[in-house]
Amino acid sequence: MNRVRNSSAITMVLLLAAALACASLAQAAEEPRRGSGRGFSRGSLLSLLRLEQVQKEMKLSEEQTAKVQEVVEKLGTEMREQYTALREIEDRQERIEKATALSDEFDGKVREQLRDVVEREQIMRLYQIRMQVRPVVDSLANRYVAGRLELTDQQKDKLAQTAKDSQARQSELYARMRDATGEQRSEAYGKLRQFRSDADEKALGVLTAEQKAAFKEMKGEKIELELRRGRRPTT
Secondary structure, three states, X not given: OHHHHOOHHHHHHHHHHHHOOOHHXXXXXXXXXXXXXXXXXXXXXXHHHOOHHHHHHOOOOHHHHHHHHHHHHXXXXXXXXXXXXXXXXXXXXXXXXXXXXXXXXXXXXXHHHHOOOOOHHHHHHHHHHHHHHOOHHHHHHOHHHHHHHOOOHHHHHHHHHHHHHHHHHHHXXXXXXXXXXXXXXXXXXXXXXXXXXXXXXXXXXXXXXXXXXXXXXXXXXXXXXXXXXXXXXXX
């Protein structure tokens, strides 16, 4: 178990990038239509890169920031167009599958276009931040995380049940929100945040003290994100 606590945990962040890419967008495809129309969730690489706070946390230079902003605007417009179409798909499973494929596609595009723009340490920090904003149960379901934490079959079964129960509660809430008023939607979003918080707490409760410490280390230094758009490049 000592290997869980060593520096290889940092390398793990890179392995998580592709495997965790689909989680938040697939979940977002289940949510009701919103007025912002951005078409991607806060946990996606594009959404995180839009935040000035994330750009500063990555220690981007002015030149890097300008190039990153160009990538975000270009791919963001393309992704919104494709993501909007997903909301017209009636079949839930088909919608999730297409959202997953779309997430994989655009996370791949982001990584490719950032390859010659940011340093390895900077992209690693971006991945760490993304782990922090994703549901705990989704991260722990990843095979690399499960392997590094040495989760037992019993732990995996408990986590799978937690994920199933959480998704059922959220799906039921989404269904009730379709014809809800603004006030009812606001109340429902509060419940949704509580559902996710409960699921995170329950998932963490499955881990041993040592596993919790190792999982925390994988996510790097804690950051509280503020929902503000990233700064545009200076001219």
